[in-house]
Amino acid sequence: MALLRRLAGKCFGLLKDPPRGLFCGGSQPGWTERCIGAKRHLLSEDVIKLQDFQQRKLAVAHLITGSEGNYIELFRQKMQRNELILRDELKLLLHLCQSADDMQVAREAINRYHAENRNLLYGDFKFGPLFMRLCYELGLEHMATATLTDKNLKGFFIDTTSFNIAMDMLFIKGWYESAMEVLRSMRSQGVPFNKDTVTLATATCYKLNTAESYRICTTLIEEEQTKGNFIPRHAHCFSVALALRQNDLEKAQTLYSQIMNTDSKLCQNIKVLIKAMLGKFVDAISILSAAMLPKSPYFVKKTEFSQEVVDLLRLRSEGGPHELNVDQIVTRLEQASQVTRQTLDDMLCRTPTGKRKPAPMEEQRRTSRRTLKPLQSTLWSE
Numbered sequence: 612m613a614l615l616r617r618l619a620g621k622c623f624g625l626l627k628d629p630p631r632g633l634f635c636g637g638s639q640p641g642w643t644e645r646c647i648g649a650k651r652h653l654l655s656e657d658v659i660k661l662q663d664f665q666q667r668k669l670a671v672a673h674l675i676t677g678s679e680g681n682y683i684e685l686f687r688q689k690m691q692r693n694e695l696i697l698r699d700e701l702k703l704l705l706h707l708c709q710s711a712d713d714m715q716v717a718r719e720a721i722n723r724y725h726a727e728n729r730n731l732l733y734g735d736f737k738f739g740p741l742f743m744r745l746c747y748e749l750g751l752e753h754m755a756t757a758t759l760t761d762k763n764l765k766g767f768f769i770d771t772t773s774f775n776i777a778m779d780m781l782f783i784k785g786w787y788e789s790a791m792e793v794l795r796s797m798r799s800q801g802v803p804f805n806k807d808t809v810t811l812a813t814a815t816c817y818k819l820n821t822a823e824s825y826r827i828c829t830t831l832i833e834e835e836q837t838k839g840n841f842i843p844r845h846a847h848c849f850s851v852a853l854a855l856r857q858n859d860l861e862k863a864q865t866l867y868s869q870i871m872n873t874d875s876k877l878c879q880n881i882k883v884l885i886k887a888m889l890g891k892f893v894d895a896i897s898i899l900s901a902a903m904l905p906k907s908p909y910f911v912k913k914t915e916f917s918q919e920v921v922d923l924l925r926l927r928s929e930g931g932p933h934e935l936n937v938d939q940i941v942t943r944l945e946q947a948s949q950v951t952r953q954t955l956d957d958m959l960c961r962t963p964t965g966k967r968k969p970a971p972m973e974e975q976r977r978t979s980r981r982t983l984k985p986l987q988s989t990l991w992s993e
Contacts, residue, residue, distance in 0.1 A: 653814055653845075654779040655963040658772065658807060664744045671706040683713050686720065696724045698736070705741045714751055717742065718758060725767045739773030743780075752780045756789045760796040771797075771805050778811040782818070790815045791824070806843045809835055813849035814960070817856070825857045832866070844870055845963075848877055851885075852959055860889055877958045880920050884955065887924040892933035895924055899940045902949060915951045916944060917958065 656662060675682060686704050690696070701724050708717050721742065746755035755777040759768055768774065774797040781790040794812050797804070804812075809831065816828035828850050835842050847870045854863035863885055870878060879898065886895035899921075902914040921941045928937040944950050 653782060653811055653960070653963065654775060654807060659744070659747065659776060659779070660740075661744055661747060664741070665748065668706050671703065675707065682707050683716055687716050690716075690719060690723060695727065696720055698724075701738065702736065702741070705738065705745060708745050708749075711749060711751060711754075714745060714749060714754060717745070718754065721758070721767065722763065725764055729766065737770045737773075739768040739770050740776065743773045743776040747776055747780050752777070752784050752786060752789070755780060756786075756793055759793050765800055768800070769802065771802055771808060774802060775805075775807045775811060778808075778815065782811065782814060785818075787815050787818045791819065791827075804835070804840075806841055806846070809840075810843050810846040810849070813846040813853070817849045817853040817959070820853065820856050822857070825853055825859075828853055829862065836869075842869075844872065844875070844878070845959075848881060848959060851881055852955065855881075855884060855888065860885070864889075876914055877955075879914050880917050880955055880958060883916065883924060884920050887920070887927045890927065892924070892928050892931070892937060896933065896936055896940055899944060903940070903943060903947065913947070913949055915949050915953070917955050918950055918952055919954055921950055 682704070686700070701720055704720055705717055708714050721738065724738075742758065743755055746752065746758075758764060759774060759777055774793055777793050778790045781787070781793065790811070794808075794815065797808070812831055813828050816824035816831075832842060832846070832850050847866060851863050851866045851870075854860075854866055867873075867878075867881065867885060873879070873882065879902070883895050883898050886892070886898065899916065902916070921944065924937055925934075925941060928934045941950070
């Protein structure tokens, strides 16, 4: 259809590089029984790029405003006439979807486009992340799962990012079985895993907390190590926590020993938990005591320990020779405000900060504000 092609051509350059200034915008339950339902995502904005995607959608919608006819409806009619779907038309369609009904049209268009171009390369552009960001934005996790696992679409989602975004979305909603289904589909289609995939997979296994998920988690870690791939500390922590939940203390120690840098709050809490469950109270007391030492400046935040971790340590040492020492060091930590209500599960299922963008440097002035004469040296600058 001529109108669809004109609109696609009109927006093609914008989809590649939208103008930045266009839009602004105890007997409590034990630790293993309380690890439920984190709602925070595990991927940073650097990976999901939802804000950038939404800016592009706004810019495209701005350009389309005033064009004759509704693009989504025109596209639906085009498919009913069984006309050929062009790449730029599909790209534009995905940038204009605003509802679940629009996404149904997009899903049908993807099926048609893949069937028509199954034996052709799609070029550098990947539709998968675009479709998954739409599902992420509109809360369509079931559509994301069904689309990624559709055997008729095998070869369409060839990038790791699409599967990672879907698993992150399912993790947020607590659909851990579906996230595992996406992971299995990813492997069966031969899509390579990256460090984000490993983190999401171990997190999902940790949440499922079954013998099968534990086997999958440990196997995945071992496979990645055999390949010489980097395993994120966050993924290691999930695997250690799962080993503890499965009461495999020996494996938990082994996995923890593979973490290169254990200075983080999460690692220190896990270490105390391991020592408490092993009955190594002297080691646990040593870790807590080291966190109390004034070896860092006052403005540097000292390590905090979860209330549930120190409670477990107290419980395990109760009635033994180390009960008094444990109680004393925990009391000192509480007085120093180094005991937090944040659970270990909260620490594990944290929202990542992503890469920090460098602050823009102020352009150096070349003219004096006072005399309006050129500055001869930076040493004379005001």
